Each structure stands twice: as C-alpha cells, then as structure tokens.
Amino acid sequence: MYIAKTQAKDCSIEWELMFGGFTVHVIIAGESVPIDRSVFVDLLENSVVNGRAPYIHALEKSKIQYSELLTLARKAEIPHPLFFAPPAVVKAQLRTKTTKLLQGVAPTTFTVNTRTTVKLRDVELIVKDLLRKQDLARKHDPTLTKNKIVGLLRKPRPTVQEDAMALIKAIGLDREAIRQARKKETALELIIERLEANQILVSRSVRGYMPQLIEVHFSGMTVRDSKVPYIFLTGGDHGDFQEPAGRQIFTVVLMTVLVARGIFAPVSYDANSTAPDAGREYDIVGEILMPAAELEKISFKDLDAVKTMADMFKVTPSALTVRAMRLGRLTPLTAAGYLRELEGEFRARNKKTQTNQPKPVNAIRKYSGRELTRRMLLAVEERRLTAREFCRVVCLNRIGPSDIGELKAALR
Incomplete structure (x- = not known):
C-alpha cells in the first residue's frame, strides 16, 4: 500500500x-x-x-x-x-x-404497519458510537451484571397480558406513577429512569451532538449487549399527527419489549395505522400502557373522550384510538374517522419554531444517556478511566476535561 x-x-x-x-x-x-x-x-x-x-x-x-x-x-x-x-x-x-x-443491530428494520426501511449506512456511525460506549462501560464498570431484561420475553407466555405483567414486574414500572405525572415529558423521564436502573441505556438524538445526521424517518433502534443494551430514540417528530413526548413514550416501551424479545434492529412503526397485523410486540406495549381490562370500562363516544383518556394514560390520542379499535371498543370506520380528524387538527396548527441548541453538557447527557454518563464519571473519579478518554468516547470531544465538573452538575 x-x-x-x-x-x-x-x-x-x-x-x-x-x-x-x-x-x-x-x-x-x-x-x-x-x-x-x-x-x-x-x-x-x-x-x-x-x-x-x-x-x-x-x-x-x-x-x-x-x-x-x-x-x-x-x-x-x-x-x-x-x-x-x-x-x-x-x-x-x-x-x-x-x-x-451486525453485532449490535440486525440488517433488517423491525416495522409495525409501515413500509419504512433503514439501511445500515443510515445509522452506521451512531451504531458504531453506541457500541464504543458499551465497550467502555463493560471495561470500566465492575458492577455490571448480566442483564435480566434481555431475552425475558423470548419465549412467549400464553397471553399478551402475562408477557406485559412479567416485563412490568422485572423493570419495576409503576403505572400509577406514570399516570400521575403532570406532563407526558415527566412520564417519559420516569420510564427511562426505570430502564436505566435495570442497565438498559437510553440515548436520545440531539442534532449536532451525534456522529451523523439522521436523514431517514424512523422511531429509533435497539443495540445488542448482554449487560448494557442501548435504546436509541429519534427526536419524536415523524411528520405524523402526534406530540413528540406521547409518541416517544410508546416508542421507548415498544423498544423495551423488543429488548425483552431479543430483537435488536432499527425500529419503525406507524402508530396511526388501523391495519390489523400490528403484531404481538405492539399488543404487549398496548397492554402495558393501556390495559384491556381498563379500556373495557371506558366510553369512546367522541374524540374529546379519547383525548381525555389519552392524557390520563400518557399516550397520544391516535395510539389510544388504534388500541381501542384493536380491542373492539371502536369500529375500524370510527377509528379511521378519529384519526382523520386528529390529522386535520395537526395540520391546522402553526408549526413550532426551531428550539435553541442545548448547552453542550445537557446535549451530552441526553445523547450518551444519563446512566452511562453517570457510571463513567464515577470511573473517572475512581481513576479507572482517564478524563481524556471519557471526553473522547462519552462526550465525542464536545467538552474537555476542564468541563467535567459542569457535566456532573447537569446530572443532579
């Protein structure tokens, strides 16, 4: 050469x-x-x-x-x-x-009611970066144990309800705490907190702080690891008629189900589709967030009722509409009408202005994930990891060693 x-x-x-x-x-x-x-x-x-x-x-x-x-x-x-x-x-x-x-993700996209596909090159640098972060965690965190969530649902139980309850119990998910949250953003943080407490790392896209731009619409992906699997969430704006936080709640639970099923791949789903072939994973998510027994007692007489209950369950109105239809609580014709009305309302709204770029330390915390950042900061404090290596792999050199104190404060 x-x-x-x-x-x-x-x-x-x-x-x-x-x-x-x-x-x-x-x-x-x-x-x-x-x-x-x-x-x-x-x-x-x-x-x-x-x-x-x-x-x-x-x-x-x-x-x-x-x-x-x-x-x-x-x-x-x-x-x-x-x-x-x-x-x-x-x-x-x-x-x-x-x-x-391919050690991290499968070459095919896991899809629900959508034809969207994601090629490896669309997410290649993000996958490589998350794999590096997983390697760093395994090397420098001696407290890590084999993850009990990975593969938990690989063998389906007799019913969807049993699968849902097994996952809820394993994660320690408190449905009532989620519903009592004042905002969907708060509920999302509660779910992520429980995942990270179980060694499931969560990364969220931050433009300018990832190794590549996301140029294809998809929901996120799951990245394989026996100890610290990663869930990567895209920004939540998929061009559909749902608020980002509500959609991300459904997405992160869906990807948690995939981790439990041992499925690691880019994930794309259309939460607005009334197609009948959503699959078992979709129904497990529905049972976790919108239990069938509770929906049996609810009237969905009009769209306002759907919106009210969606706020209570901390999901989007369209997700609740589709769930109610799949349980026979709404006819496909009525559900399609509600979805069209929601779409019309969405299109009539003024587009949000672009948000300001977050502070570097907040962007790093969001993209690398709070739990990985916290664990690797501890490794730096205990001299198992150098500050320079931490800044290179965890922070992608967006901050230097002199900024680590500010990053610690952002985690509190």
Whole structure:
C-alpha cells in the first residue's frame, strides 16, 4: 500500500476517475498514483456520505478535490490510507466493519404497519458510537451484571397480558406513577429512569451532538449487549399527527419489549395505522400502557373522550384510538374517522419554531444517556478511566476535561 503525502500547503491535488480503465488516479504535485476505482466506490458508496455532492460530482465529472476526499473520508470514519490499499484489503476491512455493526443491530428494520426501511449506512456511525460506549462501560464498570431484561420475553407466555405483567414486574414500572405525572415529558423521564436502573441505556438524538445526521424517518433502534443494551430514540417528530413526548413514550416501551424479545434492529412503526397485523410486540406495549381490562370500562363516544383518556394514560390520542379499535371498543370506520380528524387538527396548527441548541453538557447527557454518563464519571473519579478518554468516547470531544465538573452538575 502506498500512502501519498505532500508538504505543499497550496498544492492543487485532484483525483481523476478513469472510467475506461476502472482506475482512480490521485494527482499530487504533478505525479499520478494509480488507485483501483473499485476502492473509491466500495468505500464511499455504502457509507453515510454516498449522497453528498462531492461524491456524486466525482462520479459525474471524473475528478474530486483532494481536500473534499479527505472531508468525505473523515465524515464516513474511513481511514484515509485505506483509499490507497489493494481492493482485496478494502473488501476485507468492509467485511470486518459490517460484522461489527451486525453485532449490535440486525440488517433488517423491525416495522409495525409501515413500509419504512433503514439501511445500515443510515445509522452506521451512531451504531458504531453506541457500541464504543458499551465497550467502555463493560471495561470500566465492575458492577455490571448480566442483564435480566434481555431475552425475558423470548419465549412467549400464553397471553399478551402475562408477557406485559412479567416485563412490568422485572423493570419495576409503576403505572400509577406514570399516570400521575403532570406532563407526558415527566412520564417519559420516569420510564427511562426505570430502564436505566435495570442497565438498559437510553440515548436520545440531539442534532449536532451525534456522529451523523439522521436523514431517514424512523422511531429509533435497539443495540445488542448482554449487560448494557442501548435504546436509541429519534427526536419524536415523524411528520405524523402526534406530540413528540406521547409518541416517544410508546416508542421507548415498544423498544423495551423488543429488548425483552431479543430483537435488536432499527425500529419503525406507524402508530396511526388501523391495519390489523400490528403484531404481538405492539399488543404487549398496548397492554402495558393501556390495559384491556381498563379500556373495557371506558366510553369512546367522541374524540374529546379519547383525548381525555389519552392524557390520563400518557399516550397520544391516535395510539389510544388504534388500541381501542384493536380491542373492539371502536369500529375500524370510527377509528379511521378519529384519526382523520386528529390529522386535520395537526395540520391546522402553526408549526413550532426551531428550539435553541442545548448547552453542550445537557446535549451530552441526553445523547450518551444519563446512566452511562453517570457510571463513567464515577470511573473517572475512581481513576479507572482517564478524563481524556471519557471526553473522547462519552462526550465525542464536545467538552474537555476542564468541563467535567459542569457535566456532573447537569446530572443532579
């Protein structure tokens, strides 16, 4: 492998894509270094930058500025020397990368009533980052034990109700405390608190504080680990007619069910669909948040009644509508009418203005997760982990060692 280097700060360096000969040349100070074209394509085509203009233009115009190539490589987390490697070496590295990713998530999307699919490249850098965080936790936290929630529901019990109660008991979920919460945001925090108390780490998307932008609509994903599985939640704004907090409550419980079922994959679901094939996982979530026995006593005479009960159960009106329909408490025709009305109300609202970017310490706490951050801060205090390594893996170098005190305060 030959690694091209230059000391000239203003040197004009270009890649020429010789399509006829299937080679790529890099022009450095007037010299051409041949590189197999398949290397260029294989490394970037199935990466997070495959839709970026510099890559597309390189294929169209047969050249790319060297500085742009370096930027693409950095964003895709591809070591720059790999572009100069033989094709066989590159393919071996790509196989290794794919194997590592598949240790965390399956290549297929877990979907409920939706055709949305998520490719590994859509979440590749986030998966790799969460895997690094899991590795860090296992290495530096001696208190971790085998997770009792992973696989708890792998073998279904006779009824959905039994599965739901087994998971509620294992997590220590207090339905009444959730319902008594003043806001759905508070209820969401209570659920996350119980998950983290059971070594299930929860990461929430924060634009600008993740290793890649999310450019596809999906609900989140579950990342495999026998001790500290991760649940990753997207922002909650999926373009449907639901408030983010209410949707995230349903989503985080759905992904908890998937962890208990031993399913680790990107997750996408349409909570507004009245399709009959939602699946057992969906019904377990419904039983946890909206028990069938309680819904039998409720009248759903109009949409206002649905909204009132949705606030009580801390779910979205559309989620309660679909749940009531699946239990036979609403006809499909009535449920479809309620969903259309909810959609009309949503579209009539003024769009929210974009929120301000959070403080770095709050963004780190949200994306890395409170529990992982807390455990790794303890490891720093006990000198099992260096402050610099903590800032690199947990904080993605968004803060330095001198800011760790402020991060500790944000966790209180």
